[in-house]
Amino acid sequence: MKVDFLVIKVEKLSSLRVFYFFLFFFESKYVEDQKIKDAKLLQLDFDTIRLATNDFSPYNHLGEGGFGAVYKGVLDSGEEIAVKRLSMKSGQGDNEFVNEVSLVAKLQHRNLVRLLGFCFKGEERLLIYEFFKNTSLEKFIFDSDRRMILDWEKRYRIISGVARGLLYLHEDSHFKIIHRDMKASNVLLDDAMNPKIADFGMVKLFNTDQTSQTMFTSKVAGTYGYMAPEYAMSGQFSVKTDVFSFGVLVLEIIKGVEMLERRRSVEHCGSKFD
Secondary structure (H helix, E strand, C coil): CHHHHHHHHHHHHHHHHHHHHHHHHHHHHHHHHHHHHHHHHHECCHHHHHHHCCCCCHHHEEEEECCEEEEEEECCCCCEEEEEEECHHHCCCHHHHHHHHHHHHCCCCCCECCEEEEEEECCEEEEEEECCCCCECHHHHCCCCHHHHCCHHHHHHHHHHHHHHHHHHHHHCCCCEECCCCCHHHEEECCCCCEEECCCCCCEECCHHHCCCCEECCCEEEECCCCCHHHHHHCEECHHHHHHHHHHHHHHHHHCCCCCCCCCEEEEECHHHC
């Protein structure tokens, strides 16, 4: 009887393992299928965006970042858009690109720039965002004339808005995210001077139980001056990395000048970690 009981128990355990294996398999497949489905809803026609930007004309060029150039575009409907043309050096495959788009599209907060869509054709990778005429905070706080527009009430509102956006990324969103490149040029301003955190090309996901933990990377990404020392020197990062960058940004908003040397923006630095 004992032998029969053990055989039955082993068979039950084996059946449970098979059940959980298939459950995990089908759940994973569902998640991947859902990502592709969500991404397809955001996919735009490449030629439409090319025409909207005047074939990526220099006259439409708004700026350059570590991962590519940004252009202004106007759709047939008259809607203005900002188009980020990712550098071919990014090395992202189609699946990685679609996964990133699916992630960013799910981030919905009044202090985050909204992703409108994307497209890719051959080696071209484009991200389409809402457009802001006021451009970035950098254009205001570091310009002696435009800085006068920012009274203390506006500066306080900008600081509070950026803080709310970071809190959402770190704690309140479904995906817990570390931005890793908080700086004045990555804070856009709408017509009412409300701040919108932009540029999610360097974000890192972390689990809820990792909130207070330190993670490591062999590829340090960000902008010198805003980067926490432990991150710049040894690749250690956590939510505190964003908090450090936010602190530098707050000082710049209050004083109206660049607090630290940050001329060199990097995608990869400290090759000794590779």
